[in-house]
Amino acid sequence: MMRKTGIVSLTLMLAVSLSISGCGVHLDDGSGDTVIASKVQMARYRASACQEAIQAGIEQVFQGSPNLLEFKNRFANRSKALGSRWPSTSVKLKGKAKPENLPEPLPFRTPANAQALLQKMVDCQADTLNDGIILSALVARSQDSTQGDKDEEKRLRDTATLAKVLISAGIGMGRDNKQIAATAAQTLPTARPSELSPLRYINGKWSTDKSSPEDKGSEKGTKQPLTQAQKVELERIIGQLDSLRFNLEKNVAQGGEIQLKRLVSNAITPLLRRELQELVSQLGSDPRQAAYQPYPGLSGADKKAISHGLTLAQQLQIDLVSITPNLQDLGLIQTLSSLSELQEQLGFDSGALPGLKDVSATVSSSVSVK
Incomplete structure (x- = not known):
């Protein structure tokens, strides 16, 4: 556990599997005055929240359409892999008499109609893929600085595993989104992706944490040499x-x-x-x-x-x-998506998480990736 003066570290332990997973959370019960959710934590959280919201939206919007209702299983499987969206564990902050449960960093809403559901689907797919690419870049940028530090090396391995889950989930969502829209005779709207940022909880609310070391330097525009x-x-x-x-x-x-x-x-x-x-x-x-x-x-x-x-x-x-480290130049997203689509053309299912084997891995998201 990383500790900083005046900061309560929030650590998410995520067990990832195609079939079954668990999510346990530990919050320091110390004398800190703020809680910081890192980019790694926010990427996992909002991907998990997306799967839950879309699954609930499918159940509500398509309740009279069995062919569409069955798609909720795809999102349920990805939700299991990512873990529950937000912990209910309470944390004691400096100056507070009792521990308190932290509110979710972002509003959670179930899409109420087909238009809202389709928009949520494409927005979440774009964010999930983008977040996976960002986490991959964070890991690549940190390779040299963590050598010899076993805790940091493990944290980077866990972050890399989460990046794999996010990219796989994004590819699976892209395929499912197209199939849902076709089955519902709808046109997918243009995605409106949102930026991934670390958040700070202070004075009873969440806001962007601009002081995070994660934001020093850009993930874009700089090619990383191979180790x-x-x-x-x-x-x-x-x-x-x-x-x-x-x-x-x-x-x-x-x-x-x-x-x-x-x-x-x-x-x-x-x-x-x-x-x-x-x-x-x-x-x-x-x-x-x-x-x-x-x-x-x-x-x-x-x-x-x-x-x-x-x-x-x-x-x-x-x-x-x-x-x-250069996923964009490689075109990996397009290649994985095409391989999944070709498999579907042959009449075989590439699964909710294309490319992930049916094995368990542990993903631990700590305060930040320096």
Whole structure:
């Protein structure tokens, strides 16, 4: 736990899983006079609040439409992964006689009609993706400064895990939003994203904390050089992704379905080759080979086999979130979204959280990422 004079540190412990998760919260019961919710905490909080609000909105707006009601399960699954939106634990502030429950940093409202629901869906999807990118940049910017500090290194690993969840959730929401709008015969409105900022609770209300060390320096506009550890991991993933691409091409070439051959040659291969070339540029060397051994667990040339290959490719995208600091240049968001859509075209579900494996991880969001 990080402690600062005059500040109560708010720490969220988030267990992330595709199927089940828990969220426990500890607030210092000390002599501080303010509570600060960092960018990391705010990103988790508002993503969780979005999933809850949209799920409730679907139940209210589409209660007479079974085909639309079933979409609430997608948002419920993401809500479980992100944890409950706000703690009910009380905190004792300096000058107060008794501990008090802190209000939510932002108003929580359930969309009351289809127009409000669709707007909430696109706004939340944009914020969730943007917040995931911001957290990835915060981690990348802090790599060198945390070496040797085990607590800080763990905090960065946890933040990187949360970034992966947010990016995966944003991709899943983008797909679900399109399907909901199509099923409801509606047009999605333009998103109105909002800025991610740390907040300070003082004098009974939340306001933007402009003194936070997180705001010193911009996440945008500065390319982060790769650390040696990132280079090693990036080289490994390039090899895996190119081997997967090679084996998808080889397997489908041996099959007899013309449509699958066209899907691989016209959509999947160009998508992966473009990303691989950008990864090689970021790495500064080319570890790709002319041919590879069979990719572990990948065989066959039917729709199920190709879908499995797309699942593996999506998992590698999520791995890249914590390895390469330049997600925008890489086009990772577009690649992961396209892989998910291609899997849907084959008739297979990429899940509420595309690219995330069904394993548990612990995400701990502390006061700030310096």
